[in-house]
Amino acid sequence: MEPIKYVDELNNHYRSLGHPVYRWTINSTAPLHRIDKPLSECTVAILTTGGISQCNMSPFDPNSYNDHRLDAIDKDTTDDEFQIHDAYYNHDDADRDINCVFPISRLRELVDAGEVGRAADRHWSGFMGRIYNRTKVIEESAPAFVSKLNEDAVDILLAAPA
Amino acid sequence: MGLVCRIAEEANIATVCVSTGRDLTAQVKPPRSVFVNFPMGNNFGAPEHREQQLGILRKSLALVHEADEGGVLIDLPLTWPEPFYYLNRPTRKTA
Numbered sequence: 001m002e003p004i005k006y007v008d009e010l011n012n013h014y015r016s017l018g019h020p021v022y023r024w025t026i027n028s029t030a031p032l033h034r035i036d037k038p039l040s041e042c043t044v045a046i047l048t049t050g051g052i053s054q055c056n057m058s059p060f061d062p063n064s065y066n067d068h069r070l071d072a073i074d075k076d077t078t079d080d081e082f083q084i085h086d087a088y089y090n091h092d093d094a095d096r097d098i099n100c101v102f103p104i105s106r107l108r109e110l111v112d113a114g115e116v117g118r119a120a121d122r123h124w125s126g127f128m129g130r131i132y133n134r135t136k137v138i139e140e141s142a143p144a145f146v147s148k149l150n151e152d153a154v155d156i157l158l159a160a161p162a
Numbered sequence: 163m164g165l166v167c168r169i170a171e172e173a174n175i176a177t178v179c180v181s182t183g184r185d186l187t188a189q190v191k192p193p194r195s196v197f198v199n200f201p202m203g204n205n206f207g208a209p210e211h212r213e214q215q216l217g218i219l220r221k222s223l224a225l226v227h228e229a230d231e232g233g234v235l236i237d238l239p240l241t242w243p244e245p246f247y248y249l250n251r252p253t254r255k256t257a
Contacts, residue, residue, distance in 0.1 A: 001245065004246075004247070004248050005185055009248040025164075026189045028191070029233060030171070031171045032230075032231060033174045034176075035227065038227075039223055039224070047166070089201075089202040091203050093204055094204075099206060099212075100203065100209050103219050107219065109216065116223065141166075142166045142170070146169060156175070157170050158178055158223065159178065159179045160179075161187075162202055162203045
């Protein structure tokens with residue numbers, strides 16, 4: 001099937017709520033950092049925006065917006081230690097198996113198989129809430145996040161939006 | 163998310179965005195993207211489908227070394243077994 005036209009759907013949704021026309025970020029170029037060492041020597045961290053928190057943490061606000069909360073998730077957390085609170089996608093499948101959207105166990109398996117060097121000590125869940133204050137992302141939240149990735153010597157960030 | 167990837171990449175962390183929203187991702191243009199034409203929330207496939215999840219993860223990580231220019235977006239040749247739709251709805255159960 002053809003990919004869903006999320007931009008059109010969201011524009012219609014915002015219009016139906018009486019919101020002004022949303023000004024999407026449209027970029028024509030992107031940076032690229034090349035890595036010299038093989039994947040088998042790289043440290044990988046995962047970032048999800050799917051409203052996923054550990055059961056011993058407070059849940060995300062499922063209807064949030066401009067929520068810059070970012071949780072660190074220990075790389076050894078098991079699949080049954082997560083909860084999902086996000087009203088903007090259907091997480092029935094991810095409730096059954098967190099790896100549908102946040103492949104923490106699958107990454108561990110690639111590490112165990114020697115295909116990936118190591119998982120970072122911390123994975124990440126956040127930036128979930130329809131964030132419209134982009135300046136705060138650019139100037140504060142994203143640089144703070146990058147500092148934490150550097151603390152963990154992360155080579156590769158695997159990002160899974162939901 | 164694409165914006166965060168771009169900022170991480172500029173700080174010398176290689177990023178791959180595994181997206182289920184092709185048009186959303188294409189316009190933000192993260193450094194490297196993999197489009198999976200599955201429902202949002204199934205970026206790595208179906209529940210308890212370990213081989214499919216591993217396959218998508220492997221393809222995504224491989225793109226780190228395969229990409230030769232910023233903004234590359236590859237389409238994985240995968241088909242979800244049933245129709246799915248845009249949703250502003252909480253779960254399939256209540257839809």
